[in-house]
Amino acid sequence: MPATDMDAKTLCLGVLVMGDATGYEIRKMFEEGPFAHFQDVGYGSIYPALAKLADEGLVSVIEVPENGHSDRRDKKTYRITEAGQRAFIAALAKPPAPDKIRSDTTFLMFFAEFMDPAHLRAVYDDYLAYYRDRAEFLKTLDPEGVPEGRLFVRGMGLAFYEAVADYMTENRSRLIGEEADAAD
Amino acid sequence: MPATDMDAKTLCLGVLVMGDATGYEIRKMFEEGPFAHFQDVGYGSIYPALAKLADEGLVSVIEVPENGHSDRRDKKTYRITEAGQRAFIAALAKPPAPDKIRSDTTFLMFFAEFMDPAHLRAVYDDYLAYYRDRAEFLKTLDPEGVPEGRLFVRGMGLAFYEAVADYMTENRSRLIGEEADAAD
DNA sequence: TTTATAATATATCAAGCCGATATATTAAAT
DNA sequence: ATTTAATATATCGGCTTGATATATTATAAA
Numbered sequence: 001m002p003a004t005d006m007d008a009k010t011l012c013l014g015v016l017v018m019g020d021a022t023g024y025e026i027r028k029m030f031e032e033g034p035f036a037h038f039q040d041v042g043y044g045s046i047y048p049a050l051a052k053l054a055d056e057g058l059v060s061v062i063e064v065p066e067n068g069h070s071d072r073r074d075k076k077t078y079r080i081t082e083a084g085q086r087a088f089i090a091a092l093a094k095p096p097a098p099d100k101i102r103s104d105t106t107f108l109m110f111f112a113e114f115m116d117p118a119h120l121r122a123v124y125d126d127y128l129a130y131y132r133d134r135a136e137f138l139k140t141l142d143p144e145g146v147p148e149g150r151l152f153v154r155g156m157g158l159a160f161y162e163a164v165a166d167y168m169t170e171n172r173s174r175l176i177g178e179e180a181d182a183a184d
Numbered sequence: 185m186p187a188t189d190m191d192a193k194t195l196c197l198g199v200l201v202m203g204d205a206t207g208y209e210i211r212k213m214f215e216e217g218p219f220a221h222f223q224d225v226g227y228g229s230i231y232p233a234l235a236k237l238a239d240e241g242l243v244s245v246i247e248v249p250e251n252g253h254s255d256r257r258d259k260k261t262y263r264i265t266e267a268g269q270r271a272f273i274a275a276l277a278k279p280p281a282p283d284k285i286r287s288d289t290t291f292l293m294f295f296a297e298f299m300d301p302a303h304l305r306a307v308y309d310d311y312l313a314y315y316r317d318r319a320e321f322l323k324t325l326d327p328e329g330v331p332e333g334r335l336f337v338r339g340m341g342l343a344f345y346e347a348v349a350d351y352m353t354e355n356r357s358r359l360i361g362e363e364a365d366a367a368d
Numbered sequence: 369t370t371t372a373t374a375a376t377a378t379a380t381c382a383a384g385c386c387g388a389t390a391t392a393t394t395a396a397a398t
Numbered sequence: 399a400t401t402t403a404a405t406a407t408a409t410c411g412g413c414t415t416g417a418t419a420t421a422t423t424a425t426a427a428a
């Protein structure tokens with residue numbers, strides 16, 4: 001098997017096996033929810049994917065009428081069907097594509113010698129703060145009632161964020177000079 | 185500034201500031217070279233990018249005639265120009281886009297409960313072996329004469345690979361049951 | 369209270385990227 | 399001698415991304 005990429009449709013099904021959701025809510029799962037640190041999909045992929053899934057009978061659409069008074073576009077809540085569940089299981093059975101990591105900040109650090117020291121320092125410290133924040137956030141989450149697979153992934157995310165943040169804390173002086181001015 | 189994505193053109197310039205290269209060689213830098221663990225670009229981006237860079241005068245093309253006998257398509261070696269160097273420095277001065285990580289394997293582990301145990305185990309152990317291998321490989325590299333920025337990034341890659349591999353070694357039993365059969 | 373801002377929600381589109389594929393040569397291995 | 403792997407350039411359809419448009423509701427501020 002050619003190890004095809006996990007497409008937007010499968011990603012949506014993954015969210016929907018955990019419960020009904022709107023397109024907007026699905027997006028949030030990838031932006032700040034449980035998938036935030038290892039997957040991403042935008043609206044431009046989600047809405048077409050949901051339309052296709054509905055076409056194929058893998059999800060059903062529950063259009064909630066808006067209190068009957070406004071002419072607002074109806075909110076659409078999506079629910080996975082039995083066929084959808086089977087399709088999702090089948091997608092999980094395929095060999096996964098290799099990880100794809102794209103870190104522009106790392107690219108900058110690679111070329112540290114070509115950069116303005118003040119800019120490098122600002123970029124470095126922002127990045128480090130972000131990783132530290134993400135690690136701290138993951139620690140605040142309650143493990144109560146969360147399935148083992150999700151806790152495992154959460155723990156792996158924490159290990160990853162902490163490893164990077166620790167490395168950057170310990171090795172900061174290798175790239176960042178000690179300037180006298182504290183200004184940015 | 186809107187923190188635009190590092191595009192294929194900038195990525196190519198980055199390789200070329202380190203020395204002349206063909207499109208094929210540029211690709212290898214991202215496939216198995218120093219950028220392998222934090223960036224990726226395919227031929228479908230590289231060749232058009234190089235054509236545009238040549239158009240804009242940011243790179244020059246050295247067409248090496250093939251020993252004068254065959255009608256083989258000439259090998260094209262690209263060299264960064266002075267304007268190209270300036271454009272690259274300018275690109276590094278922009279605020280970097282946030283990291284994008286896409287791990288289909290992590291997505292599978294998240295939904296471990298829906299997976300066939302044997303398949304999960306195979307995927308898990310392949311992934312772990314890959315991360316362990318990458319870490320070991322980075323350790324074999326000679327730091328002699330390599331600029332600090334590149335060594336720093338190499339070290340960060342090592343920290344990352346090792347953190348994930350260690351976590352997966354220590355927490356394997358949380359996802360993977362101890363089956364009696366050793367078969368795959 | 370009114371106003372402004374942020375959050376919720378759906379949808380589209382151009383620009384660009386990715387994976388696959390085609391083609392051809394040369395080096396290495398069997 | 400023959401097959402396989404590596405070198406090398408190039409294109410293309412399909413998909414994703416980021417930005418944008420639109421509209422409503424909740425929240426915060428003045």
